[in-house]
Amino acid sequence: MAVRPAYFRDVSDSQWNDWKWQQANRIRHLDVLERVLVLTEDERQAVVQASAKFAMAITPYYASLMDAEDPTCPVRRQAVPVMAELEVAASELEDPLAEDSHMPVPNLTHRYPDRALLYATHNCPVYCRHCNRKRKVGDPTSAPKRDELTEAIDYVRRTPAIRDVLVSGGDPLTMADQRLVAVLSDLRSIPHLEIIRIATRNPVTLPMRITPELTAQLQKFHPLFVNTHFNHEKECTEEAGRALTTLADAGCVVGNQMVLLKGVNDDPHMVRRMNQWLLKHRCRPYYIFQCDSVEGASHFRTPVESGVNIIKALRGWTSGLAVPHYVVDLPNGGGKVPVQPMYLTSHDGTQMKFVNYAGEAYTYEEGAASPAES
Numbered sequence: 001m002a003v004r005p006a007y008f009r010d011v012s013d014s015q016w017n018d019w020k021w022q023q024a025n026r027i028r029h030l031d032v033l034e035r036v037l038v039l040t041e042d043e044r045q046a047v048v049q050a051s052a053k054f055a056m057a058i059t060p061y062y063a064s065l066m067d068a069e070d071p072t073c074p075v076r077r078q079a080v081p082v083m084a085e086l087e088v089a090a091s092e093l094e095d096p097l098a099e100d101s102h103m104p105v106p107n108l109t110h111r112y113p114d115r116a117l118l119y120a121t122h123n124c125p126v127y128c129r130h131c132n133r134k135r136k137v138g139d140p141t142s143a144p145k146r147d148e149l150t151e152a153i154d155y156v157r158r159t160p161a162i163r164d165v166l167v168s169g170g171d172p173l174t175m176a177d178q179r180l181v182a183v184l185s186d187l188r189s190i191p192h193l194e195i196i197r198i199a200t201r202n203p204v205t206l207p208m209r210i211t212p213e214l215t216a217q218l219q220k221f222h223p224l225f226v227n228t229h230f231n232h233e234k235e236c237t238e239e240a241g242r243a244l245t246t247l248a249d250a251g252c253v254v255g256n257q258m259v260l261l262k263g264v265n266d267d268p269h270m271v272r273r274m275n276q277w278l279l280k281h282r283c284r285p286y287y288i289f290q291c292d293s294v295e296g297a298s299h300f301r302t303p304v305e306s307g308v309n310i311i312k313a314l315r316g317w318t319s320g321l322a323v324p325h326y327v328v329d330l331p332n333g334g335g336k337v338p339v340q341p342m343y344l345t346s347h348d349g350t351q352m353k354f355v356n357y358a359g360e361a362y363t364y365e366e367g368a369a370s371p372a373e374s
């Protein structure tokens with residue numbers, strides 16, 4: 001159970017556990033943040049300067065997971081601006097995945113043949129400092145308009161190749177139930193659309209959003225996949241666990257997409273513990289993303305080797321279910337490519353030499369292909 005900072009001591013339990021109260025009372029300005037955390041001079045300056053470029057918002061719940069005294073706290077680093085955000089490396093891009101240049105209509109990216117990405121809102125409970133959509137997330141002037149969402153859904157309707165839509169944003173669960181249900185109903189009425197996915201960080205940053213009323217609605221739209229974004233075991237609270245199991249009880253297939261961040265989660269042992277906790281709460285670790293080349297995120301980016309080392313520390317050492325795909329999402333819209341430790345050390349004719357997870361060498365002899373295989 002998260003421990004409330006003293007600043008929120010007088011808040012009643014019913015307010016604290018009400019997602020609308022949490023959303024309405026997000027920390028957005030320096031004067032409140034300073035009363036919750038002991039800020040460094042760098043953080044204090046960045047709350048004013050960096051957040052003018054990319055808004056700051058922190059739910060009281062997420063703030064309660066932070067170490068008030070320690071600026072290296074992994075939860076704090078994800079949500080409190082630092083001045084390094086203002087440094088833009090030559091290789092960094094405003095839109096690193098070229099999502100905006102693959103938009104046939106506003107608010108919908110159609111890059112891969114059979115799936116599309118719908119931006120339902122640009123609001124989130126917490127604005128993650130590593131967000132690869134900071135160019136528009138948190139900016140109310142760029143929020144999708146109702147008729148633009150209708151146009152985007154109409155595009156899906158007239159494009160039979162699309163069998164999978166990812167409803168993202170921003171965070172679609174920041175929308176009121178009624179509005180979200182309207183979007184999901186419109187999508188579900190499209191006969192060729194097989195699956196709907198929702199990308200949401202609410203189980204992490206605002207777990208009280210996962211109410212029985214919400215899940216009663218969500219279960220009308222199966223098959224529905226929910227992908228969330230846990231990055232550190234400090235986020236694995238009782239409240240977060242309850243949010244995940246509530247989604248799973250409602251029949252949602254729940255997965256986690258971790259973003260690899262230097263000094264936050266580049267520790268293989270921590271990732272193993274977190275992934276095991278996720279599985280216990282019926283959430284399957286799905287991806288580890290290399291931090292995208294988005295502007296102002298150099299301080300978060302690790303060498304690719306760090307991700308490979310995490311997979312090495314998982315594969316064979318724990319359930320295969322706890323081993324996600326480690327991927328680099330290539331800049332300029334190249335798409336995701338998996339990166340793996342090298343287990344195949346040589347391939348000579350029919351003889352393949354491997355090292356296993358423990359570093360032991362084995363030889364596998366390929367059989368002659370049967371007539372059916374040739």
Ligand code: SF4
Nearest residue numbers: 124127128131170201
């Ligand atoms: S919840 Fe997702 S979209 Fe919102 S700020 Fe975080 S990473 Fe970006």
